[in-house]
Amino acid sequence: MSAKKATAKTKKAAPKAAPVMGKRVEVKHISRVEGHGNIVVEIDAKNKVKACRWEVPEAPRFFEAMILGKSYTQIHQIVSRICGICSIGHQLCSIQATEDAMGIMVSDQTVRLRKLALHGENLQSHLLHVAYLALPDLMGVGSVIPLAQTHKKELLTLIGLHRMANEFSRATTGRTTHPQRLVPGGFTKVPTEAELRDMKKMLEDSIPGLEAASDLFASVVDKLPNFTRETEYVGLVSPAEYAMYWGEVGSTMDQARPAIYYKDITNEYMVPQSTAKWTKNKGESLMVGALARFNLNHKRLSPLAKGIARKLGLKAPCHNPYYNNLAQLVECAHSVEDSIRLIDEMLNSGIKSETEPKITPRAGKGVGAVEVPRGILFHAYEYDDRGRILNADCVIPTNQNHANIQKDFEALVPTLVDEDEATIELKTSMLVRAYDPCISCSTHFVDMTSAREERRLVKFVRVDD
Template identity: 50%
Template sequence: MSHTIDVEGDLVTRVEGHGSIVVNVEDGELETCEWQVVESPRYFESMLVGRSFRESHHVTSRICAICSVSHTIASLQATEAAMGVSVSEQDRRLRKLALYGETLQSHVLHLGYLALPDLVGEKSVLPLAETHPDELQTVIDLHRLGNELTEVVTGRSVHAQRLLPGGFSQLPEERELEALLDRLVNSWDAVADLADLLAVLADELPDFERETEYISLTHPEEYAFAEGTIHSSDVGEIPVSDYRDVANEYVVEHSTAKFARHERDSYMVGALARFNNNADQLAPRAADIVDRFGLEPPVHNPYLNNVAQLVEVAHLLAESVRLIEAVLADGLAPQSNYHVPEIDPTAGSGIGAIEVPRGVLFHEYAYDDAGEVTEANCVIPTNQNHGNIQRDMETLVPTIIERPEDDVKHTLEMLVRAYDPCISCSTHYLDVEFVGEAA
């Protein structure tokens, strides 16, 4: 039967940005299956050219409101590497805390507001206020906790201003860290409640597997987020300096966003990739959640990226407690407010590489003698995942095309949402269109 289904934006709103899925089936044969991104270019790399090294991180933080701290830290790493600037152990710890807080709030936002409605058969999070009020309150509390962690360290939860090349303009007060530590320690019941809910609903995650390459950072001493070397599940460790050879960004006709490939024709970044590459370094309470869900790396079901995000929520809470305790034990070094580290600009180039909620993020800048950007390159995690979403769809669609159309639509939308894509960070729209004849 020939049919066309057009799902408008008011029906599916739980992705960030503009994307569409087009599937063509003729006489039972799959003719076209495309993950299309239809965003306009944003030119952030061009915006950086001519900017001072003291402005770069402020500009790139505007790439994404949800990941603004992540872009700030990656940008600072690139600038500091280019100019040979080091930061203190205290500031490294505080930057990690800011990154952990942002990742915590992002993971909880995705699990609670974007993915959970799929698992309970709702089109948005709003009905959960009546059907699952306690669970929704748990999500809200954990989401707020992540925002507060970032705010205490950086001054505000979005587009932080305290982070500067070489350090911080202002440090949090010890009493603020002590209060935050108490909240973090008392948050474990909330994490357990969220794990209970996801465990009950786990059977609603589609049973689909496709082996792919998993790329993340790795570090010999910790579950890598703030620093490390590149790790590929196919070839092992790769220097960060070779990141362009890893990403191999390329363009396709059906998308305005770049795709990426390495050893295979696609790879995955994000929580599941980090878990597959670094699971043995998880905090004990995070490992307990791994055992509860029976996860054993490598996990090849992309829908389980949601469970990997929950695992990382537990890990990030544990690591945040450890870091705050270490900062308080050493005592905050005295520093005046409105502090600006002294840096003599020099010509050079540098790379920043960190793990952000949706995967590994790269920033690379070249500076002239005046400390102005002459060239910039940013490789965003979602762009690295586009190719893998495409290959997952191509493998998945033939296995589900016999199902009712609404079921097929929903399963494909869930696949896109499983990656927690940040397509543009400005709009929320997903369009699914089936054209052709199903068997």
């Protein structure tokens, strides 16, 4: 063997260079939200974002199809099951649409009681979210359980506030969820004067707890990421009040319009990564919810709420979506103080006994729009002359926010490319949780029937009741 060949035979192969890896974050069914949503982020070895998606695999539940052919007396009870968290809001929005379609007028007392019911639900939902779902992120823990050891006093205060909200809703509507007293035209039972006075005291007694909760959040507000993206904010607006139950549909980029134009504002469309529809108006996406309402209506907040906003450093306009959690806490203060005002007005006017109203159904179309905890909600119905549903459309707040979450991701993730995967997962998950999404409330159904088959189906359902 020649020396040259021997050298070649004994020479060791050079070791292969280790592959340069990128980063991948994939969260299946993000925790501490209602329903199923996924986060997908891919960053290559050169810190270029290759994928960035907010996915919604939740199956729709076809409520709009369920109510076809049903009587107007049943609709609000059925659609309240769209959401166990916002059942009062769905009932009120449904009743508004029915009353609009049939020309039903209600008393001032009924309006005040409905506003109280909406405030109760707002308190229930917001306090549940900020205390149990959002606060752990700010305290650096994975759930609320460890806070029972490290922040027992503060946690007990938040639990007490949430218990108050549940009791307030029960006293107003008869139940904490899926209430039975709300009906088209009024209430089947109204609170007594003694019950209203008890409610007022309960609300007044909660104010020190709200102040303590705002102190806690003010102490950790710097844990919220410093991220801003300007977008369109949409919600009810009114010159008379911080609009929750009545108003036109306002926007930071568009003129205010009556709720009848809701389709021109939401402009729903489908995307491959989501079973829920997305929406947009003037901008590429829009945001609804507590922060949107704050940006549109902050001048009409109660004094207590304005004080808590200042303590938290929340100023309008605010373009940081993480601050939606702060806006929720501010709204809790407003709901308490405005509820006290409404109760005083009812006590001063005198409580009038109301029986379930007698209604003569008629054919017509109507639209309801109310603010529920996660944003503006629309219900639109068409009735026949027997008061049975021919067509229904429900546009849910979380559906309106999905596109905005995606656009926030697209702006946020490029700022995180130097972070490790755990930090990227935390900050994107916190962003989703900031919206407090209720992903299961996807209600739209796909119409696969021809016009002839549709007429036959509706006729069949109408006689089945």
